[in-house]
Amino acid sequence: MNRTVDVLVVGAGPAGLALAARLAGAGAGRVEVLEREQDAGGVPRHCHHGGFGRPPRPWLRGPAYARQATEAAVGAGASVRTGVTATGWAGPLSLDTTSPAGLERITARAVVLATGARERPRSARLVPGSRPAGVLTTGELQQSVHLYGQSVGRRAVVVGAEPVGRHAVRTLRLAGADVVAVVTERPRGTTVRGIPLLTATTVSALRGRGRLSGVALHHADGRSGVLVCDTVVFTGDWIPDHELARRGGITLDPGTRGPCVDASFRTSAPGVFAVGNALHGVESAATAAAEGAAAAASVLAHLSGAAWPDAGPPLVVRAPLVWVTPNRVTGLAEQPLLLRSGEPLTGPVVTVGQDGRLLWRGRFPGRMSPSRSLRVPPGWTTLVDRGGGPVVVRAR
Amino acid sequence: MSVTTGGALPGGAYDVTVIGAGVVGSAIARELARLPLRTALVEACDDVGDGTSKANTAVLHTGFDAVPGTLESRLVREGQRRLAAYAADAGIPVEPLGALLVAWDEEQLGALAGLAEKAVRNGYRSARIIPAEEVRAREPELGPGVLGALDVPGESIICPWTTTLAYATQAVRAGTDLHLNCRVRSVTPGDPHLLGTSRGPLRTRHLVNAAGLYADEIDRLLGHGDFTVTPRRGQLIVFDELARGLVRHILLPVPGALGKGVLVTPTVYGNVMLGPTAEDLDDKTATGSTAEGLALLREKGRRILPALLEEEVTAVYAGLRAATGSEDYAIRAHPVQRYVSVGGIRSTGLTASMAIAAHVVALLADGGLPVTGARELEPVRMPNLGEAFPRPYRDARMIAADPEYGRIVCHCERVTRGEIRDALAGTVPPGSLDGLRRRTRARGGRCQGFHCGAAVRALFEEGRR
């Protein structure tokens, strides 16, 4: 069956829902959100801890936040369809979908990719050893415990010291497991009271047949050993879920591995936008939702016939920085840019330059962690020469 | 017909028992199921195909590079023909991609003529040497330095999991008893033979040893010792389906003085595979991967297909070849003992399985097994796991008839609830989540369960209640 809508949003997480709410509220016509899970809300659905939202509103637990975001979109008039997967492209602005109701081909005037991100699993991290049961990511762990009430093991090791690791620890404890250690390759990490944090340490192998029996560890100073455990959770190390973007031939940014977008969330494909974690891996739900809301204006402009600008000069980073979003400059950015370092930096000085010309320089007090983005004010984007070379962001 | 997973084994003597439900043992059981006999297939693991048969490179070989004149050469050639035909009927995905043996240096280039000539001696006449420009045109993503290739158009890729499962399913439906979680520990030769298993005694008049890596140990229980299995590990890296566009053929290495190289091949699931290593070990359970092995594969893969290394890895695994030090299979008949030993099925057993089965049944007949009254088996039609064939999530008619085929549970691999339900209710149901993955691909994709792991587990646990 073929259908037409005005805006088709893929993914009903915080980003997609916030965008749909804005658009529907602004009278964008038929705004349809596709969600492949049985419930809308995205990752917060299975985050039972508090800490969602943005002051001055009270912090919410994930499921309540997911519910509110869904209700806001539906209340504004968006159609949020669950159990529907966008499986591929049938044309520049047409997607094929599968649901229990059958196959559909939906064509839109604007398509928005809000497909979120995932943690890279053990295999992608090339952790050697056996392939036993008991090897999880935080996403699977939280769903197991909070959505399905499944048992996890008794002794667990958490890998990764990004903030998400704390949630893995909490969830494991809630499920009755002992967390014996948090392990990170980095020199520092988020500590959790009562649990040893092993820094500068890699998991060199998984052990066990059938069920995990332990993880072999290797410390940067040469020491090694085995931690006995029946569960290991690989946390953090996010990668955008970019399958649709790639299958649609949309340019990806080598740093974020999400679609390349300008400050108006426009990708390299006319009419296709991208928002939320699909752009950059994990940020807070509020950040993802703010991107969704901010994209509404550009989607509306596109619907009313605004031209799709040529890709401006790329925005690139130099080590130790790993990525910046947006990654194209096509005009004035209104939101701060998100900038990520691969290493911890203290009081970094950030510079932005183009063809040897300094566009901006700023010092950030305090520590910059590899698991949190810096927000770079966007005023300098008006100074960019649209016909010039790459805009380079550096940090010292 | 039955599948048992625990408890005591049935009494009375079986006419014939096959030890080991890998691809070879299952093929033999299937062949025996055509006869009016009481047959048992016993397997130590909780599933069929849980040994080497689940962890190989899944190439349906022509046998062009076998050692001419060996039993292996004949059975691979014949097995390839049989399995290709069977796969088409049973719905086992096969893609006839053809292989290119790419030469990267003068020595390898020089070796191609000999390989082409060897192919002819193996009865394979379609191999030909092609120049570098043609190789490049056919595989634009190859790394620099290609000098030429041997084109072997008859090589295909196949689904190893569905193959074993199809054999076992057909055997069980035709009356074979499949006893899982049943390890054979002792054999008291006699008439009948008395097998001591982890699930108690089992009696059988005729015996087939298809125990793969352990075939030498079973052989010794019957008083023989003419071969020893040395596991040769092959580690493999499976890349994301987004890499599939990088390669069109099975890219085989040219064997040379510096040892065998590695291959790069698409899989029927739409991934790209890189491997295997070749490491002689003495531990028959060492199916883990190692940092050194993975580093070696990545180094070799980078030369062959540089862009591949930029892609995400969805799985890493290792299989153990049952090497015996001989350049041939070690299939031995002991007619007086009414016993056939199927050893040393090294790196071609998937391809040769059906031909091995026919050969083994003929050897059993020499030992007095009555082989009259053979009938055609009820055909099986297996659920398709291959990307080159229609899958339920894209099939409007299937979804209209049963909406569960429109309910995608595993998003990366697009596996529906209907398929999971069918697998759990299958003739040979899975014994673990890994077994469910081999039947459906559920949890086998790039997220490895981040999105769907808990939901799939819930369905599995519910389906087993």
Ligand SMILES: Cc1cc2nc3c(=O)[nH]c(=O)nc-3n(C[C@H](O)[C@H](O)[C@H](O)COP(=O)(O)OP(=O)(O)OC[C@H]3O[C@@H](n4cnc5c(N)ncnc54)[C@H](O)[C@@H]3O)c2cc1C
């Ligand atoms: C363990 C954990 C703890 C967290 N804790 C906090 C916290 O305390 N506070 C906070 O603010 N943030 C927290 N976050 C981050 C927050 O959940 C995310 O930033 C936010 O959910 C991102 O929103 P999104 O819409 O970009 O993506 P997602 O929430 O990932 O949503 C994307 C949606 O798209 C759907 N989808 C993808 N592809 C398709 C397709 N092809 N067809 C149909 N649907 C599709 C997915 O099913 C999914 O529902 C946490 C995250 C995790 C993992």
Ligand SMILES: Cc1cc2nc3c(=O)[nH]c(=O)nc-3n(C[C@H](O)[C@H](O)[C@H](O)COP(=O)(O)OP(=O)(O)OC[C@H]3O[C@@H](n4cnc5c(N)ncnc54)[C@H](O)[C@@H]3O)c2cc1C
């Ligand atoms: C890395 C690699 C790549 C390969 N690539 C290919 C390829 O591309 N094409 C190809 O055709 N072949 C290939 N092969 C070879 C092929 O996988 C094997 O030849 C084939 O799987 C052997 O099957 P099998 O049934 O003999 O052994 P297995 O699959 O090992 O089955 C033996 C079974 O016996 C059971 N068993 C053992 N002892 C006992 C006992 N005492 N009691 C009960 N049960 C027992 C085991 O549990 C096991 O399930 C490859 C092999 C490897 C390792």
